[in-house]
Amino acid sequence: MKERPMKARTGEFDHQDARRFKHTRSGIWDLYEERQSNLPRIPVSSISETYTLIIQSLPHLVRMLKDVLGIRRCSILLFAYLVVEVLASLIPAVSLWYVESAMETRTVDTTVLVHFAVAHLICTVAMRFLRYSRSCIAPPLSLYIKQFYHGRMFHSVVHFDLPALHTLTRSNTLQELNCGLAYWNTSSIWDTIEISTDITKILISLLSQLLVLITVMWEQQDGLLLVVLSLLQYILPWDSTGTAVAGSLVWAATTTNEEFVLMQGLKEFRVGNDAVEFPELKQCRSFKECLSITFILQETMHVLPQIVFTLHVMKNPMTTPLSLASLILIKQAFNPSGNTDFSASRKLSLLLATHLSRTRKVYEIENIRNKVVDGTEPFPENQQSLMSGISVEFRNVSFQYPGRDRYALRDVSFKIGAGQLCVVVGVNGSGKSTILKLISRLYDPTEGTILIDDRDIKTIRLADLRAVMSILFQDYTQFPLSMRENIGLGNPALAHDDDKVREAARLGGAEDFVDELPDGFDTYLELPVNDFHGNLPEGTTTLFGYPVDLSHWNPTDDVHISGPPALQISRGQVQRLAVSRTFMRSLVSEMESSAGILLFDEPSASLDPLAEHDLFERLRKLRGDKTMLFSTHRFGNLTQHADLILYIDETVQEKGTHDELMKKGAEYARIWNLQAKPFI
Numbered sequence: 001m002k003e004r005p006m007k008a009r010t011g012e013f014d015h016q017d018a019r020r021f022k023h024t025r026s027g028i029w030d031l032y033e034e035r036q037s038n039l040p041r042i043p044v045s046s047i048s049e050t051y052t053l054i055i056q057s058l059p060h061l062v063r064m065l066k067d068v069l070g071i072r073r074c075s076i077l078l079f080a081y082l083v084v085e086v087l088a089s090l091i092p093a094v095s096l097w098y099v100e101s102a103m104e105t106r107t108v109d110t111t112v113l114v115h116f117a118v119a120h121l122i123c124t125v126a127m128r129f130l131r132y133s134r135s136c137i138a139p140p141l142s143l144y145i146k147q148f149y150h151g152r153m154f155h156s157v158v159h160f161d162l163p164a165l166h167t168l169t170r171s172n173t174l175q176e177l178n179c180g181l182a183y184w185n186t187s188s189i190w191d192t193i194e195i196s197t198d199i200t201k202i203l204i205s206l207l208s209q210l211l212v213l214i215t216v217m218w219e220q221q222d223g224l225l226l227v228v229l230s231l232l233q234y235i236l237p238w239d240s241t242g243t244a245v246a247g248s249l250v251w252a253a254t255t256t257n258e259e260f261v262l263m264q265g266l267k268e269f270r271v272g273n274d275a276v277e278f279p280e281l282k283q284c285r286s287f288k289e290c291l292s293i294t295f296i297l298q299e300t301m302h303v304l305p306q307i308v309f310t311l312h313v314m315k316n317p318m319t320t321p322l323s324l325a326s327l328i329l330i331k332q333a334f335n336p337s338g339n340t341d342f343s344a345s346r347k348l349s350l351l352l353a354t355h356l357s358r359t360r361k362v363y364e365i366e367n368i369r370n371k372v373v374d375g376t377e378p379f380p381e382n383q384q385s386l387m388s389g390i391s392v393e394f395r396n397v398s399f400q401y402p403g404r405d406r407y408a409l410r411d412v413s414f415k416i417g418a419g420q421l422c423v424v425v426g427v428n429g430s431g432k433s434t435i436l437k438l439i440s441r442l443y444d445p446t447e448g449t450i451l452i453d454d455r456d457i458k459t460i461r462l463a464d465l466r467a468v469m470s471i472l473f474q475d476y477t478q479f480p481l482s483m484r485e486n487i488g489l490g491n492p493a494l495a496h497d498d499d500k501v502r503e504a505a506r507l508g509g510a511e512d513f514v515d516e517l518p519d520g521f522d523t524y525l526e527l528p529v530n531d532f533h534g535n536l537p538e539g540t541t542t543l544f545g546y547p548v549d550l551s552h553w554n555p556t557d558d559v560h561i562s563g564p565p566a567l568q569i570s571r572g573q574v575q576r577l578a579v580s581r582t583f584m585r586s587l588v589s590e591m592e593s594s595a596g597i598l599l600f601d602e603p604s605a606s607l608d609p610l611a612e613h614d615l616f617e618r619l620r621k622l623r624g625d626k627t628m629l630f631s632t633h634r635f636g637n638l639t640q641h642a643d644l645i646l647y648i649d650e651t652v653q654e655k656g657t658h659d660e661l662m663k664k665g666a667e668y669a670r671i672w673n674l675q676a677k678p679f680i
């Protein structure tokens with residue numbers, strides 16, 4: 001929250017320089033503070049910082065409100081919500097008016113008392129009704145708002161390319177928004193509305209009560225003085241967030257406590273009373289700060305109305321009952337634990353500033369431009385041409401991952417003809433996967449050109465380019481869904497065709513193990529929705545078909561969660577599922593197939609040799625005349641069928657067919673002999 005602009009200063013922080021740095025010990029922490037910092041203290045309090053942040057975010061708040069009002073059904077609900085909240089904030093003033101008026105008459109007047117009782121009853125009923133209305137309006141309103149922003153964020157985030165995502169991740173923007181590709185928290189928008197309303201409610205409530213008090217107490221001796229004194233302690237800009245442990249702006253803290261370091265590493269529990277993290281320690285008020293004038297004044301202000309009241313009573317004992325009652329009412333009106341809570345409004349302002357800055361980011365994220373710029377030309381000109389595959393050429397391509405100094409690929413040149421089978425081999429980290437990522441334009445080369453069917457890849461429309469590719473990357477995703485859905489997602493258009501899903505599973509080598517699962521293709525990897533229940537009768541062993549584990553039950557909890565445990569399958573089986581999913585894309589008839597090139601990144605890394613052999617055979621047969629590119633560090637039988645083998649290690653070290661490279665007798669031949677020969 002405190003984004004204090006700091007002047008850049010050259011120099012070193014040498015904690016051993018005792019002339020410049022004061023050393024103190026706080027618990028297990030050694031604190032070093034600059035004795036005379038020449039950094040100017042920022043002459044603003046944290047409160048004004050908070051309000052500055054709120055004011056800066058106002059344009060986004062206005063935009064957010066416009067957007068919310070534009071959501072279907074939200075305008076009426078939001079209006080109703082605001083009316084309910086404003087009415088609720090006025091009720092304490094109405095209640096106060098009747099209490100004060102009844103007291104002011106000083107006589108036992110039955111009519112006044114009846115009025116008072118009826119008004120009090122009406123206020124209580126009205127408050128209950130308003131609370132009930134709020135509980136009916138707020139849930140659907142917040143749901144519509146969340147759904148709207150959820151969709152909006154989804155569009156923003158999924159359209160990012162990897163370099164843009166990388167920049168966002170490095171700048172912590174995604175983490176701050178709590179959003180990733182699969183999950184993000186858009187409740188900040190609703191929280192912003194709720195907190196803004198709460199603050200407005202507190203202000204309306206306070207002003208209306210103040211108005212009542214002033215009106216009623218105008219005539220009463222010392223009444224107004226009591227009102228002002230009671231109010232003063234809450235509205236003076238005290239900064240109660242003392243951070244006196246580190247008094248200087250320039251400081252550093254370290255600890256050498258081995259037990260603390262060990263325990264932090266194990267994250268089990270903390271040792272000793274003084275073993276706290278430094279930021280926690282920094283929040284503690286020091287003894288010196290407790291003696292500061294601000295602190296003492298602040299404390300005195302709390303009792304000032306009582307002191308004035310006591311003096312008043314000593315002077316005019318006759319007015320005691322009335323003044324005492326008034327004092328209690330005034331204090332209640334501004335009470336921190338009452339309806340109108342000044343300190344709560346400060347905390348809410350802080351919270352509002354945080355949520356507003358998040359809201360700002362939700363909008364700013366939409367302005368981020370992708371680094372991989374979309375092409376404009378359609379591809380291919382003739383869909384039929386895909387049947388005979390597409391060609392890929394790298395011309396002097398070099399590539400560095402964003403933020404990396406080292407080249408992943410350097411000056412790489414090769415050409416894979418249309419319909420050829422190319423196998424890229426090399427040791428771990430040699431750049432094999434990077435080649436596939438560049439062909440699919442997840443990244444653009446740092447230098448050089450990539451040609452697809454002799455056309456610069458950057459000129460082709462991204463959607464068209466990806467439509468002609470069927471890709472299996474190493475880091476495939478498992479969804480917490482059924483086996484059928486996990487495979488079917490490879491081609492959502494065919495996902496409901498059981499025969500196609502089974503065929504894909506057979507080609508991917510997953511059919512046998514899936515059939516052996518308790519529910520076959522309907523077996524869930526993990527059930528995404530749990531069942532909930534209260535304390536079931538003793539002896540219950542199953543619920544909705546799942547076993548119930550009573551051993552962890554806590555009888556004091558009224559809600560328990562139950563469901564089947566996640567299915568444990570081997571890495572090889574997970575890979576078979578992923579390969580089957582990729583096969584789903586190839587299951588449409590040759591004529592309909594939009595893929596002209598199939599890219600596989602280590603599709604057999606977790607498969608046993610037999611499964612690998614079978615998979616490669618199926619893949620070779622299935623590709624027909626299409627271009628196929630494999631990346632692998634296992635030089636199996638596949639390389640023998642390849643039209644082109646690229647042995648890479650940052651750059652292309654060797655290229656040719658298996659026989660050519662074996663004849664050459666260089667590194668490829670050496671590794672092939674090492675890996676494959678013993679099995680032949």
Ligand SMILES: Nc1ncnc2c1ncn2[C@@H]1O[C@H](COP(=O)(O)OP(=O)(O)OP(=O)(O)O)[C@@H](O)[C@H]1O
Pocket residue numbers: 401402404408426427428429430431432433434435633
């Ligand atoms: N997202 C990334 N960000 C930064 N560096 C990366 C990233 N991905 C890969 N690298 C680096 O780029 C180099 C090439 O990686 P690449 O994944 O292409 O190798 P590989 O040959 O496919 O390795 P493996 O056989 O282990 O899959 C490596 O040094 C790797 O550390």
